[in-house]
Amino acid sequence: MTVAIIIAGGSGARMGQDIPKQFINVYDKPVLIYTLEGFQRHPQIDAIEVVCIDGWHEILWAYAKQFNVDKLNWVVSGGNTGQESIRNGVYNLEGKVSNDDVIIIHDGIRPLVDETVLTDVIIKAKQYGNAVTSLPYNEQIFVVDNEISTTKFIPRETLRRVSTPQAYKFDLLDSKYHEAYEKGIGIYGSHYTNTMMVELGVRLYFAAGSDKNIKLTTKDDLEMFKAYLKSDKNNWLK
Numbered sequence: 442m443t444v445a446i447i448i449a450g451g452s453g454a455r456m457g458q459d460i461p462k463q464f465i466n467v468y469d470k471p472v473l474i475y476t477l478e479g480f481q482r483h484p485q486i487d488a489i490e491v492v493c494i495d496g497w498h499e500i501l502w503a504y505a506k507q508f509n510v511d512k513l514n515w516v517v518s519g520g521n522t523g524q525e526s527i528r529n530g531v532y533n534l535e536g537k538v539s540n541d542d543v544i545i546i547h548d549g550i551r552p553l554v555d556e557t558v559l560t561d562v563i564i565k566a567k568q569y570g571n572a573v574t575s576l577p578y579n580e581q582i583f584v585v586d587n588e589i590s591t592t593k594f595i596p597r598e599t600l601r602r603v604s605t606p607q608a609y610k611f612d613l614l615d616s617k618y619h620e621a622y623e624k625g626i627g628i629y630g631s632h633y634t635n636t637m638m639v640e641l642g643v644r645l646y647f648a649a650g651s652d653k654n655i656k657l658t659t660k661d662d663l664e665m666f667k668a669y670l671k672s673d674k675n676n677w678l679k
Contacts, residue, residue, distance in 0.1 A: 442487045442542045443563055444534065445480045445606075449473050449501075449549030450492045450519020450526035461494050462657060463549045467667060470508065472657060473501070475552035477510045480545075483559050490515040491549070492530040524628045524637070528618050540612035543567060546634055547606040550657040553669055559606060561649040566608035569646040573635050575601040576650035601647060604654060607635055617641050 449463040463473040473491075480486045489512045493501050498516045505513045517533045519526035527546060534544065543566045547554060558574055565572030578600040584593040614634070620641060621627045627637030635645060657663055 442538060443485050443545065444488045444490060444538055444542060445486055445545045445547060446527065446530040446534075447473070447476060447480070447489060447491045447547055447549045448519075448523065448526050448530070448605075450494050450529075451523070451550075461497065462663075463494075464497060464500070465663070467663070468670065471504055472552050472666075473549045474504050474508050474510065476547070476549050476554065477505065477513065478508065479552070479554040479556070479559070480547075481510050481512050483556055485560065485563050486512060486545075488512055488514045490517065490530055490533065492517050492519050492526045494519055522628075524621075524632055524634075527634055528622065528628075531614055531618050534611065535615060538611050540610065542611045543608050544611050544614050545606045545608045548604075548656060551605060551654055552657070552666065553651075553653045553655060554606060555651045555653065558649055558651050558654065562606050562608045565646055565648040566610065570613055571607070571609045571638065571643065571645055572648040573603045573607045573645050574605060574650045574654070575603045575647040576652065578602050602650070603635055603647075604650065604656070607633075608648075609634070609638075613643070617643065 464471045477489060480489050491501060491513065493516050495518050501516055515533060517529050520529055543563055545562065562572045562574055578597045582595045582597060582600065583591045584595065585591055617638060621637050627640040638645060653669060655662055655665060657666055
C-alpha cells in the first residue's frame with residue numbers, strides 16, 4: 442500500500458490573509474484541494490491522510506466530499522512545528538499500515554505535484570527504502586565570511602535542491618521519528634523529515650523533481666500558481 446501524508450497544519454502568516462493559506466480559494470477551489478487531487482488521480486496512491494490545523498477538520502472533510510477526494514481516510518491535528526505535524530501523521534498510521542508500505546510526505550501548499558514525480562518517488566522508495574524529490578542547483582552559491590564579502594564558493598555540481606514529495610518505507614519512517622524525539626535530534630528549527638534522516642545517519646536517495654512544484658508561501662507565489670493554472674489547464678487539470 443502507498444499512503445500520502447499531506448502536511449497542512451500551518452497558519453500561513455506570511456501570506457497575510459485571514460484564513461490559513463492552504464484553504465485560500467483559487468478559481469473557486471481551495472489550494473489544499475488542488476494538492477489532494479494530484480494524489481487522488483494517481484493510480485498508485487491508495488489512501489491519503491491530512492495533518493490539518495485545528496478548527497478546519499470538518500471543513501476539510503466537507504471540501505473532500507464536494508470535490509470527490511474519496512481517498513482521504515484520516516484527518517489528524519497538527520503540532521506546534523512542522524516536524525511535530527509530520528510526527529503526528531506518522532504516529533497515527535501505527536497499526537493501520539504495514540512496515541513495507543510506502544509513505545509519501547508532501548506539503549499541502551505545493552499544489553502542482555506532477556504525476557511523473559510521484560511515480561518516480563514511489564519507485565525509488567520501493568527500491569532503496571526512501572526517496573527525496575530533487576533538482577540540480579543552477580545558481581552559483583557563495584559562503585559568507587562577513588556581511589559584505591566572500592572568498593569561497595560551493596561548486597553547484599555538488600548540490601541538489603530537495604523538496605516534497607518525499608517517500609519512506611513505514612518501518613524506517615516510524616522508527617526514526619521515535620528515535621529523533623527520544624534523542625532530540627533533527628526536530629528543531631527548520632528541520633524536515635529528510636534533514637532529520639541525515640542527522641540520524643540515514644543515506645537518502647534522489648528522485649525526480651519539477652520546477653513547477655512551487656511552495657505557496659507569499660502572495661507572489663499565489664500569483665505564479667494562478668498563472669500555471671491558466672497556462673496548463675488544458676493539459677492536466679480536470
